[in-house]
Amino acid sequence: xxxxxxxxxxxxxxxxxxxxxxxxxxxxxxxxxxxxxxxxxxxxxxxxxxxxxxxxxxxxxxxxxxxxxxxxxxxxxxxxxxxxxxxxxxxxxxxxxxxxxxxxxxxxxxxxxxxxxxxxxxxxxxxxxxxxxxxxxxxxxxxxxxxxxxxxxxxxxxxxxxxxxxxxxxxxxxxxxxxxxxxxxxxxxxxxxxxxxxxxxxxxxxxxxxxxxxxxxxxxxxxxxxxxxxxxxxxxxxxxxxxxxxxxxxxxxxxxxxxxxxxxxxxxxxxxxxxxxxxxxxxxxxxxxxxxxxxxxxxxxxxxxxxxxxxxxxxxxxxxxxxxxxxxxxxxxxxxxxxxxxxxxxxxxxxxxxxxxxxxxxxxxxxxxxxxxxxxxxxxxxxxxxxxxxxxxxxxxxxxxxxxx
Amino acid sequence: xxxxxxxxxxxxxxxxxxxxxxxxxxxxxxxxxxxxxxxxxxxxxxxxxxxxxxxxxxxxxxxxxxxxxxxxxxxxxxxxxxxxxxxxxxxxxxxxxxxxxxxxxxxxxxxxxxxxxxxxxxxxxxxxxxxxxxxxxxxxxxxxxxxxxxxxxxxxxxxxxxxxxxxxxxxxxxxxxxxxxxxxxxxxxxxxxxxxxxxxxxxxxxxxxxxxxxxxxxxxxxxxxx
Numbered sequence: 127x128x129x130x131x132x133x134x135x136x137x138x139x140x141x142x143x144x145x146x147x148x149x150x151x152x153x154x155x156x157x158x159x160x161x162x163x164x165x166x167x168x169x170x171x172x173x174x175x176x177x178x179x180x181x182x183x184x185x186x187x188x189x190x191x192x193x194x195x196x197x198x199x200x201x202x203x204x205x206x207x208x209x210x211x212x213x214x215x216x217x218x219x220x221x222x223x224x225x226x227x228x229x230x231x232x233x234x235x236x237x238x239x240x241x242x243x244x245x246x247x248x249x250x251x252x253x254x255x256x257x258x259x260x261x262x263x264x265x266x267x268x269x270x271x272x273x274x275x276x277x278x279x280x281x282x283x284x285x286x287x288x289x290x291x292x293x294x295x296x297x298x299x300x301x302x303x304x305x306x307x308x309x310x311x312x313x314x315x316x317x318x319x320x321x322x323x324x325x326x327x328x329x330x331x332x333x334x335x336x337x338x339x340x341x342x343x344x345x346x347x348x349x350x351x352x353x354x355x356x357x358x359x360x361x362x363x364x365x366x367x368x369x370x371x372x373x374x375x376x377x378x379x380x381x382x383x384x385x386x387x388x389x390x391x392x393x394x395x396x397x398x399x400x401x402x403x404x405x406x407x408x409x410x411x412x413x414x415x416x417x418x419x420x421x422x423x424x425x426x427x428x429x430x431x432x433x434x435x436x437x438x439x440x441x442x443x444x445x446x447x448x449x450x451x452x453x454x455x456x457x458x459x460x461x462x463x464x465x466x467x468x469x470x471x472x473x474x475x476x477x478x479x480x481x482x483x484x485x486x487x488x489x490x491x492x493x494x495x496x497x498x499x500x501x502x503x504x505x506x507x508x509x510x511x512x513x514x515x516x517x518x519x520x521x522x523x524x525x526x527x528x529x530x531x
Numbered sequence: 532x533x534x535x536x537x538x539x540x541x542x543x544x545x546x547x548x549x550x551x552x553x554x555x556x557x558x559x560x561x562x563x564x565x566x567x568x569x570x571x572x573x574x575x576x577x578x579x580x581x582x583x584x585x586x587x588x589x590x591x592x593x594x595x596x597x598x599x600x601x602x603x604x605x606x607x608x609x610x611x612x613x614x615x616x617x618x619x620x621x622x623x624x625x626x627x628x629x630x631x632x633x634x635x636x637x638x639x640x641x642x643x644x645x646x647x648x649x650x651x652x653x654x655x656x657x658x659x660x661x662x663x664x665x666x667x668x669x670x671x672x673x674x675x676x677x678x679x680x681x682x683x684x685x686x687x688x689x690x691x692x693x694x695x696x697x698x699x700x701x702x703x704x705x706x707x708x709x710x711x712x713x714x715x716x717x718x719x720x721x722x723x724x725x726x727x728x729x730x731x732x733x734x735x736x737x738x739x740x741x742x743x744x745x746x747x748x749x750x751x752x753x754x755x756x757x
Contacts, residue, residue, distance in 0.1 A: 440612025
């Protein structure tokens, strides 16, 4: 205990009377390292978050239930409303919506001169009321209005397919707007003309259009079926796998997938982001540790005579080393505190207020608790180690050599 | 108090340099002894061995009944803190501590609580009662050396070693320091071993150990009684 008290006293005096510029430089470097680590991991987590959120909100929801695959793949889920009710009875399931997926050739005569442009696209049959509880397409309208259940002769289409928004593409319709008419030719030979009720902002560039369930059933000549049922869940109550498992227990023959399964290569990309974030964090910690090591070493070398005097008057080597470790701990603590202030009190609120527009969403910093805790611990640990090693090297020097050089 | 037997120290290198070639002597409790000799005679080397700042090549040193050369590094450090006081030629104060803190630091390391009262008394004894909160760079050379002496005394050492303590001081400051040593020896029976190159310093001590070329040339009693 007396060794600790002595070390604290020496460290305190060194900090109070020592070089303020060294202190500021160390704290500044540590703060920047912390900022770098948290910013990179935060922005990558934010990117992942935007991507996942967009996918969940406009394409897949959390879980997608498809038709039976064994012994032979079926085209539809039958008695879809009953299946939905069963799934909705699972605690934590917030809502479900059934979809009909149709393919079709969509044509548009922009100048009304008989020259039409046709593109292939996916036509999804939805119940607009159910859909609002699962996907957020209704909130993304750039032009016109959202569908209502009785709008059997109307359609909403994505901005990417409509064209005229952003960069023109050969695969778009050349500039469809609300109230225009488009014609769809379905593979079964049915041809329908729809009035465009709305154009929604398709942030991920998927050429989808939406018609009502009633219209889709009329085209497909079916009833109470679904190509898929989307399930929205409360992830604070259970995990994705937990929900998947419960749905499989209720509907063992249906194909149940979570959004990461569906996204496939995109999920691999998201995992790669995690790896990049880890590598960048590791490099930040390493750079911070090396910087502290160099600065503490220079500081200790410049105080070699002082360390020699301390040892000559009977101060134990371990007290000297501990005093340097305590100083490094103080530097690390101040650095992390300053870095945390920059990250959590300045940069994060700023990016929350002014997020970066990255086409498929708005990017801000997302801090995962584990990353913050691990990053902070690693930086403090690196600071301690980087303070310990040079102090030990200098404190181990011969007393007379340390004093007289 | 101190028994030195056949003490040898050779500095290793491309050409080994013998600095002490086998020195033996005794110093009694309460004695004030000067170690004198020409430059390079081995005075400071001898004091470094006695003050446990260096390890001799061979020989034996008994300090206060302890065979100090048999001690581990850790125990030597504790012995230095508890039993010995050391005054260097160049003051050797910690620049980040004021005079008071410089003096009480060894008591903090020994007991876990700084003996501030004794540190104050010692600074009063060395005539620096009004310099307690002064940092080394705010003190003159003589004042710094007196702070160093007060620091060396804080843990009531059995022996006080002083390595040419007046070498860097003007004559007035030198007199102050030497009179202080004399007072410590006479009033407090402090055993003192002082390396000096000033022949007139003989008048303060009981005995002089004359070194020459790493050997004890002669022992000279000054006639002062202790």
